Amino acid sequence: MNFDETIAAISTPIGTGGVCMIRVCGKEALNLADQIFLGHSKPSQHISHTLHNGYIIEPLTKEKIDHVLIGIMRGKQTYTGLDTIEIYGHGGILNAKRILDVCIKYGARHAEPGEFTKIAFLNGKMDLSQVEAVADLIHAKTESARRSSMAQFMGNLSHEIDELKSQLIKLCSLLELDLDFGEENLISITKESIDAQITNVQLQIEKLLSTYNTGHLIREGAKISIIGKPNVGKSSLLNAMLKRNRAIVSDIPGTTRDFIEESLDIQGMPFIFVDTAGIRQSKDVIENQGIQSSMEIAKNSDLILAIFDGSEDLNEEDINILKMVEDLISKQKHVKALFIANKCDKENYNPQRTKNDFIEISAKNDIGIDKLKRSIGDLFLNNFSIESPMITRLRHKNSLENSLVSLNNAKISLHNKMSYEFISLDIKNAIRHLGEIIGEVTGDDVLNNIFSNFCIGK
Structure with a gap:
């Protein structure tokens, strides 16, 4: 420039x-x-x-x-x-x-x-992490996204990365001193001490990595799919969550054939709700396409709201949906699920018809909706401190994971009794990967991608 x-x-x-x-x-x-x-x-x-x-x-x-x-x-x-x-x-x-x-x-x-x-x-x-925070601050749509971006702009992630680098640089210096002056007994560093210091940094990196899911969702928004068989109240639930009539509500099964997507702020975090077509056996070609789409949307969600009619006994279609959701969350660890019993205001409602962990609501009469919103927020935030250092971008995650790989290679070299020269080289690679997060080593393509998301005038 x-x-x-x-x-x-x-x-x-x-x-x-x-x-x-x-x-x-x-x-x-x-x-x-x-x-x-x-x-x-x-x-x-x-x-x-x-x-x-x-x-x-x-x-x-x-x-x-x-x-x-x-x-x-x-x-x-x-x-x-x-x-x-x-x-x-x-x-x-x-x-x-x-x-x-x-x-x-x-x-x-x-x-x-x-x-x-x-x-x-x-x-x-x-x-560079502060630069990204400026862009995120400009585009923040919720209070949690704004606070998270501001904390990163103020340097909480930068300070965390600097501290990790400082620990590794100190260790690297001791290793190289031992290589140069080991025979003169000027310093004393044992393999146990090296292993312990590397492990300590690895644990800190893993803790920072564990913030990615929450950080990414605060920045991008969590996708929530509402699924269930026809006429259990999926569209009514979406309308109740939004507090306005967004989806068509009808007693006719199969009314919703395409998905409806809307955004909602819960506890300062952005959520994207998707009302899907009712899941059932159907001979209608168009409706079946909607049902297949519902199942794909569920697989790609961060949270599934599986809703059932609490005024009726669970039938075969309900049981199949339950099994599908439970199987999905067991295979895809990032997917969460909440099970909802709707129509709790009806005279024939019986809580024993559903499982004990079902959340009881009446979408039509706005009963239990606030409790459901709190449950959704707690699932993702769970008293998480927005101002704590967190990673919000895949770029950060990749650099931290690469740093862990380099530190693991250093431990392998140490356990194989290789020269400190090789261990030092692996640690330097870890330092370089950490430096990528704050822009100490950054290619033009990365910079161009980051700044392309800015508005003119900033």
């Missing part, structure tokens, strides 16, 4: 609003501001982190384009580490675009998506 260039972009959302903000960054940012800003004095004469009242003008014609506030931020004290100005004008896309056009005309170029943050990363203002 060429730090000699000055870039500019509209940083507020496109559309009508009270205020728009245009950000300009680079070595010529203050000179550009001197040309296009008309106030009591030139922006370049002011100290950093100050706001000034005036006008953006067209320098050639002296036309006043907008009455603005201009923020001056200098050098290493800024988000990017380069001179930056921020122009706060009246909202509206035409006004914002006109100000940006003047910035481009007098020395700046259009910024690429995420380029301001990319400059910050390359300038050492933040590491």
Whole structure:
């Protein structure tokens, strides 16, 4: 990246609003501001982190384009580490675009998506995990996602990785000292001590890895499929969870033939609910396609809500669905399940018709829905601290797993009584994999993929 260039972009959302903000960054940012800003004095004469009242003008014609506030931020004290100005004008896309056009005309170029943050990363203002946190913070749709992103941006994951690397670097240094000065008895390190230190780091990495499922779901959302035979209340349950009529409710079996997908925030975590076609034996070709789709959706879910009619005895279709779900969660460990007895408000409802661990609800009359929501939230969060270090991306998970492999190779070399040189090499590989998480060793393809998900102006 060429730090000699000055870039500019509209940083507020496109559309009508009270205020728009245009950000300009680079070595010529203050000179550009001197040309296009008309106030009591030139922006370049002011100290950093100050706001000034005036006008953006067209320098050639002296036309006043907008009455603005201009923020001056200098050098290493800024988000990017380069001179930056921020122009706060009246909202509206035409006004914002006109100000940006003047910035481009007098020395700046259009910024690429995420380029301001990319400059910050390359300038050492933040590491790669913090860069990813900025993107996640911008796109957060729930409170848990926002808090998790903010904690990562503040460096909780970075500090954890730095601590792991520090322990391994110290161990590596002792091994190499032993290689160089072992005969002089300057240091004393036993194989038992090496093994214990490697094991300690492995346990810490495994603990961090265990946060991936929760971290990933907080960021991406957990997929919940609602399954059951026809007319047990699947669509009614979806409507009750959403507190609005989203799915068609009918006494006619087979009404839902295609799946319906809706998002819901439970305990600050995003969940994607899928109402599926009723599972039964059918001669209808189209309905059978819907039933097959329901089963596939269940297999790819994070949670299955299996719903049954508690006012009737479980029949063969119910038993088959129970067996299907129990078989699925036994084979796919990431899939969870909750079993629901609906229509608990009916006179002929009998709790003994279902198992003791069934959650009793009436989707029609909103009974037990809040309890069900709490059960869903507890399944995934289970008093998990959002502010604790966690990994939210597959990239982090892969790097941690590769680090574990390298440490395991180091232990194998140690147990095979190989030279400390080989053990040190494996530990260095583990350090390198940990460094990938915070961007110490990162290819252009990884960087391009990360910054492609940013909006222009950030």
